[in-house]
Amino acid sequence: MDSRDQAQPTAGATATPPRLSAVIAVLNEAENIEAVTADCLAGLAGAAPFEIVYVDDGSTDETAAVIADLAARHPEVRLVRHDRRCGKSQAVRTGVLAARGEWIGTLDGDGQNSAGDLVEMLRLAQGAGKLSPLVAGIRVRRDDPWPRLVATKIANGFRARVLGDRCPDTGCGVKLFRRSDFLRLPCFEGMHRFLPALFQAYGHPLINHPVRHQARLHGTSKYTNLGRALVGIWDVLGVIWLVRRTQAPAPSVLDAAESRA
Numbered sequence: 096m097d098s099r100d101q102a103q104p105t106a107g108a109t110a111t112p113p114r115l116s117a118v119i120a121v122l123n124e125a126e127n128i129e130a131v132t133a134d135c136l137a138g139l140a141g142a143a144p145f146e147i148v149y150v151d152d153g154s155t156d157e158t159a160a161v162i163a164d165l166a167a168r169h170p171e172v173r174l175v176r177h178d179r180r181c182g183k184s185q186a187v188r189t190g191v192l193a194a195r196g197e198w199i200g201t202l203d204g205d206g207q208n209s210a211g212d213l214v215e216m217l218r219l220a221q222g223a224g225k226l227s228p229l230v231a232g233i234r235v236r237r238d239d240p241w242p243r244l245v246a247t248k249i250a251n252g253f254r255a256r257v258l259g260d261r262c263p264d265t266g267c268g269v270k271l272f273r274r275s276d277f278l279r280l281p282c283f284e285g286m287h288r289f290l291p292a293l294f295q296a297y298g299h300p301l302i303n304h305p306v307r308h309q310a311r312l313h314g315t316s317k318y319t320n321l322g323r324a325l326v327g328i329w330d331v332l333g334v335i336w337l338v339r340r341t342q343a344p345a346p347s348v349l350d351a352a353e354s355r356a
Contacts, residue, residue: 113146113171115139115217116196116274120150120186121204125157126313130206132165132172138211148173149204150190153180182284191277199277201287203268206312208232216271216304223302227276229294231262232269232306257331258338261301262291269306272299281337285330292334296341 117135121128132147139145151159151174159176166172175193177186191199198220200213216230265288272294280286280293291301 111144113144113194113196115142115145115198115200115213116190116194117145117147117200117202117210117213118150118187118190118194119147119202119204120152120183120190121154121158121162122152122180122183122186123154123156123158124204125154125161127204127206127311128158128161128165130312131202131204131210132169134206135202135210136169136171138209139213141211141214142217146171146173146194146196148175148190148194150186150193151176152183152186153177184282184284184286187287188277188282191274194274197274198271199274200271201268207309208269209307209309212269212304212306213271216269216302216306219302219304220271220273223300226299227273228300228302229276229290230271230302230304231264231291232267233262233264233303234267234308235305236308258289258292258334260289260292260295262303264303265289265291267306283333288330289334292338296338 117139119131119135124131128149135147139147147169149162149172151162153176159174162172162174166174173193175189177189181189187201190201198217200210200216202208202210202213212232216232220228220230268287270290272290276294276297276299279297280290286293295301
């Protein structure tokens with residue numbers, strides 16, 4: 096295999112296997128990394144032991160260097176790098192593959208999420224019963240420019256009507272799930288926006304949970320409203336086909352119990 100196709104783990108490792116792995120895909124977020132890391136270190140204390148797995152998706156700024164420096168000072172922080180931009184969905188998958196925790200919590204790298212929300216989401220997931228759920232963050236009060244709010248509302252409404260996924264905010268980056276469950280899902284660019292529909296197609300219950308949201312700390316979004324809309328239409332059609340063709344069995348009760356042992 097061409098070495099360029101392999102994600103390269105470069106820094107960080109904790110001695111104790113983590114209970115929770117926070118996976119954060121980043122692209123040119125050097126100005127935000129320290130604040131996001133500080134929030135994770137404080138907010139995830141209630142889920143200790145934990146790790147923070149950053150996936151640098153081919154950044155051209157100092158993102159990787161900032162993360163490597165933090166990893167040298169904080170054993171909870173790990174860095175995995177793509178040598179070129181592969182897209183957020185692949186970056187998330189790379190992070191999940193590299194993660195050592197049974198449970199995965201995803202966050203955005205722009206400082207708009209609060210890592211502390213993952214602690215309650217983990218509690219909900221572990222108490223949900225025999226089949227592990229997807230816990231999806233729902234931004235109840237968003238701090239975004241109004242054009243982004245309008246575009247997101249339209250997109251979420253369209254997806255909800257067409258897919259019937261019962262999730263009012265699929266675009267929220269805060270989600271929690273069991274690592275092995277995620278790795279059963281098909282991987283394609285854009286899949287991170289359709290996790291509620293995909294998890295339910297594979298027999299997992301959905302829990303919607305309100306989460307905090309704030310304005311981006313620094314920099315600008317990597318997506319435009321028009322770009323999201325145009326790609327989103329084709330993605331929805333593809334996910335409709337995929338969900339209708341999926342006849343995957345739910346994980347057995349025995350498997351779910353063994354994974355928590």
